[in-house]
Amino acid sequence: MKRIAVLTSGGDAPGMNAAIRAIVRTGIEEGLEVFGVRHGFTGLMAGDWSLLERREVGGIMQHGGTVLGSARSLEFKTEAGRKLAIQKMEQAGIEAVIVIGGNGSQTGSHALAQMGFPVIGVASTIDNDLYGSDITLGVDTALNVALETIDRLRNTAASHQRAFLVEVMGRNCGYLALMTALAGGAEAFVIPEVEISPETIATELADAYNRGKSHAIVVVAEGSQNNAAALLEHFQQHHERIGFKLRATILGYVQRGGNPGVFDRILGTELGAAAVQFLLNRQFGSLVGRLSGEIVATPLDVVVSSQKELPANLLKIARTLAQ
Ligand code: F6P
Numbered sequence: 001m002k003r004i005a006v007l008t009s010g011g012d013a014p015g016m017n018a019a020i021r022a023i024v025r026t027g028i029e030e031g032l033e034v035f036g037v038r039h040g041f042t043g044l045m046a047g048d049w050s051l052l053e054r055r056e057v058g059g060i061m062q063h064g065g066t067v068l069g070s071a072r073s074l075e076f077k078t079e080a081g082r083k084l085a086i087q088k089m090e091q092a093g094i095e096a097v098i099v100i101g102g103n104g105s106q107t108g109s110h111a112l113a114q115m116g117f118p119v120i121g122v123a124s125t126i127d128n129d130l131y132g133s134d135i136t137l138g139v140d141t142a143l144n145v146a147l148e149t150i151d152r153l154r155n156t157a158a159s160h161q162r163a164f165l166v167e168v169m170g171r172n173c174g175y176l177a178l179m180t181a182l183a184g185g186a187e188a189f190v191i192p193e194v195e196i197s198p199e200t201i202a203t204e205l206a207d208a209y210n211r212g213k214s215h216a217i218v219v220v221a222e223g224s225q226n227n228a229a230a231l232l233e234h235f236q237q238h239h240e241r242i243g244f245k246l247r248a249t250i251l252g253y254v255q256r257g258g259n260p261g262v263f264d265r266i267l268g269t270e271l272g273a274a275a276v277q278f279l280l281n282r283q284f285g286s287l288v289g290r291l292s293g294e295i296v297a298t299p300l301d302v303v304v305s306s307q308k309e310l311p312a313n314l315l316k317i318a319r320t321l322a323q
Contacts, residue, residue, distance in 0.1 A: 002033060004095065004276075006068070007068060008020070008070045008100045008124075009041055010102050011125060011126065011127075012066045014064040014126075014256070014264050015264030016068075018260065018267075019100050019122055019137060019275075020057060020060065021268075022269045023098055023276055024053075024054065024056070024057045026272065030276060032276070035050065037068060038068055039068070040068075040072075040105070041075075041076035041081070045081055061265055062259055066100075079115075083115070086112070086117050096119065096284070097118070098272075098275045098276075099119060100272075102136065103129060106287055106303055113300055120297075122272065123290075124136055124271075126170075127169065129170070129171070130303070131306040132306075133287070134290055138256070141259075141261045146166075146176065146180040150219070157217065157247075158215040161215060161244060163242065164218070164248070167228035167252075168180055168219060168251050173308075174310060177190070177219045177220065182314060182317065182318045182321070184217060186217045186218060187204065188201050188216070188322050189218065190221060195225055198226055205235075206241055228249075271288050274295045285301070
């Protein structure tokens with residue numbers, strides 16, 4: 001193998017740049033030419049790439065986002081789009097591609113692998129909903145951003161005897177909300193995996209108020225049926241019963257930005273370096289992730305057909321402590 005490509009796809013995640021840097025430098029060390037593809041699968045279909053040298057990936061690791069740019073491509077979901085990408089890569093002599101991304105992106109990797117093109121995925125999404133890695137790239141930094149916000153909100157909430165609904169990202173997955181609630185000592189949390197009625201939350205808040213709490217934090221996952229907007233509307237009609245005055249803060253994209261912390265820089269570096277080795281070992285069609293502390297490759301067939309579960313023990317602890 002002589003020429004490979006790397007791309008970042010889907011939602012950017014802090015730590016992607018560390019992975020790119022590790023892939024480029026490990027690849028060069030192994031005698032490969034590494035091409036950086038701009039804007040994910042969109043760039044792959046357009047042949048939009050350039051050769052990356054060691055120095056070009058210097059000074060990128062500490063930055064959030066992705067220096068290669070990212071995209072969500074509808075065209076790549078079609079066979080014609082993937083054929084075009086393969087044709088472009090074959091014309092340029094690119095023999096394999098490393099895809100850094102989450103669920104949707106690795107579904108694209110899997111489809112490419114099924115067409116016979118050598119692919120390796122790198123597990124990256126702040127949502128932590130990708131099977132094949134206990135923790136994915138970007139999660140730790142996103143959690144720290146959410147946590148810092150909760151600590152700040154507590155100050156203002158306590159000053160005014162308010163309850164804050166804090167909505168965190170996570171599409172259909174409650175992992176970010178659960179971990180933020182645990183680490184932030186939230187009084188309640190709402191996640192899509194275990195839907196809870198607004199009535200129950202209202203009762204929990206009223207109980208907290210009657211116990212003399214100066215404030216309360218409710219962490220809400222964006223993918224919950226009762227998101228922050230729905231809950232706020234419901235609660236405003238029950239203000240008397242709840243006791244606290246209510247406010248909502250939606251964190252949104254703030255969580256995806258920012259400089260990666262130590263954990264994501266190391267994880268990105270480890271996953272990126274390992275991805276090149278798995279390519280050289282010809283373990284094509286697999287996803288590189290971290291399972292039980294080890295960097296391992298899981299077949300993309302398994303990744304795309306499996307559902308990652310929330311850690312049941314932490315879910316139980318969170319319920320007990322949020323009182
Ligand atoms: O998958 C990562 C994520 O940030 C989700 O948490 C969120 O629902 C989604 O991406 C937002 O997607 P987009 O960047 O396309 O708006």
